[in-house]
Amino acid sequence: VLVDGVRGLATGSEVSQREEEEKEAIMSRFSKITISVGLLLVVHAGSSQALDILLTNDDGYSAIGIQTLKAALQGAGHNVTMVAPFGERSGSSAAINLVPVSPVQVGAQDWALYALDELITGDREPLPATPATCVLFGLSVTLGGVAPDLVVSGTNVGANVGTATPFSGTVGGTVAGLAADVPSIAFSSDGPDVDESDPAFAAHFVNVAAFAVELIAQLETKPGSLMMEPGLLPAGVALNVNYPTVAPEDVQGDELTVQGQASSASLVFVPLGGDIYIPAVGPGDGGGGDVNRSDTVALEAGYITVTPINSDMTASSSQAAKFNALINGL
Numbered sequence: 001v002l003v004d005g006v007r008g009l010a011t012g013s014e015v016s017q018r019e020e021e022e023k024e025a026i027m028s029r030f031s032k033i034t035i036s037v038g039l040l041l042v043v044h045a046g047s048s049q050a051l052d053i054l055l056t057n058d059d060g061y062s063a064i065g066i067q068t069l070k071a072a073l074q075g076a077g078h079n080v081t082m083v084a085p086f087g088e089r090s091g092s093s094a095a096i097n098l099v100p101v102s103p104v105q106v107g108a109q110d111w112a113l114y115a116l117d118e119l120i121t122g123d124r125e126p127l128p129a130t131p132a133t134c135v136l137f138g139l140s141v142t143l144g145g146v147a148p149d150l151v152v153s154g155t156n157v158g159a160n161v162g163t164a165t166p167f168s169g170t171v172g173g174t175v176a177g178l179a180a181d182v183p184s185i186a187f188s189s190d191g192p193d194v195d196e197s198d199p200a201f202a203a204h205f206v207n208v209a210a211f212a213v214e215l216i217a218q219l220e221t222k223p224g225s226l227m228m229e230p231g232l233l234p235a236g237v238a239l240n241v242n243y244p245t246v247a248p249e250d251v252q253g254d255e256l257t258v259q260g261q262a263s264s265a266s267l268v269f270v271p272l273g274g275d276i277y278i279p280a281v282g283p284g285d286g287g288g289g290d291v292n293r294s295d296t297v298a299l300e301a302g303y304i305t306v307t308p309i310n311s312d313m314t315a316s317s318s319q320a321a322k323f324n325a326l327i328n329g330l
Contacts (some may be wrong), residue, residue, distance in 0.1 A: 049220060051149040051232075054142075054182075055082040056134045057156060058089045058169025061112040064196065065155035065205050069187065070110075072209035073152070076217070079109075081148070083138035085128035086112040090158070091267075092130040094172035094311075101129050101137060113137060131173035139180050150216070150232055151177030154187035155208050159242050161188075161305060162260035162296035171309070174238040178311050183233040187212050189243035208243045211304065215241065240307040242299050252302040259307055260296030262289060 097115035113129035153173030177184030263284035
């Protein structure tokens with residue numbers, strides 16, 4: 001069913017030589033990361049069983065976060081199938097592409113997904129598919145309708161806490177997993193304040209990936225009330241995990257958190273020229289204050305935040321009760 005090329009493009013051509021060279025460069029780039037992750041996992045090896053994992057992200061299939069996490073999961077013995085956007089789709093939330101899509105095989109069990117989105121471009125130019133689309137495609141086509149044990153989204157280069165959470169394509173991938181009744185986890189972390197070519201940048205995401213492996217192994221032990229769950233997570237619940245931008249020895253601990261209502265930054269649009277505007281990062285409303293057990297505050301304090309989330313968008317009962325008079329008056 002899958003093809004090693006992009007079907008349905010205006011030219012009808014297979015994957016270009018440029019794309020083949022890009023794939024080779026990516027494999028070379030991450031070979032050292034794979035070795036580093038493997039060595040780290042020998043030290044942290046646990047007794048977890050091999051899981052079938054569907055992996056996606058919103059930074060694109062070649063991003064350092066997903067490549068490092070894939071290597072870590074495989075190094076821990078898990079069977080990983082990657083279906084990720086062909087390129088950047090950050091901020092896409094749980095949007096899906098209701099247009100033809102086409103997979104490009106970029107590894108033994110890795111696919112990058114295009115959306116032939118003529119509704120946007122008018123000329124059938126290929127655009128990267130959204131993470132939610134990748135998950136749904138992976139479940140129905142790549143895995144042939146056989147549900148994996150777990151959907152993992154990330155590691156995203158950039159935290160997804162507070163008011164940024166609903167807009168996150170990384171989190172959107174887990175929402176698609178929830179819609180298919182598959183346990184799902186999103187992993188995110190801001191990168192260190194160095195260039196991406198600096199070894200310290202890659203090393204940070206090796207640390208995040210090692211924690212992801214540890215968390216999944218802990219889930220497999222069915223601790224506490226989770227022993228009553230047939231899957232890794234309760235039905236309808238996913239985890240949104242954020243790792244602080246510090247060395248492992250400086251992590252303050254793990255915190256079970258709630259989604260914060262404050263943000264450290266905001267997205268604004270500034271004029272680029274004429275009637276064109278470009279997104280830019282503006283000031284947020286953070287500064288330390290937020291709801292109790294906020295993921296935003298805990299992450300800033302150096303904690304790994306683990307926030308259980310679901311796709312239920314119903315307001316709290318106390319807020320919903322305010323509309324009784326409205327409904328009764330109709």
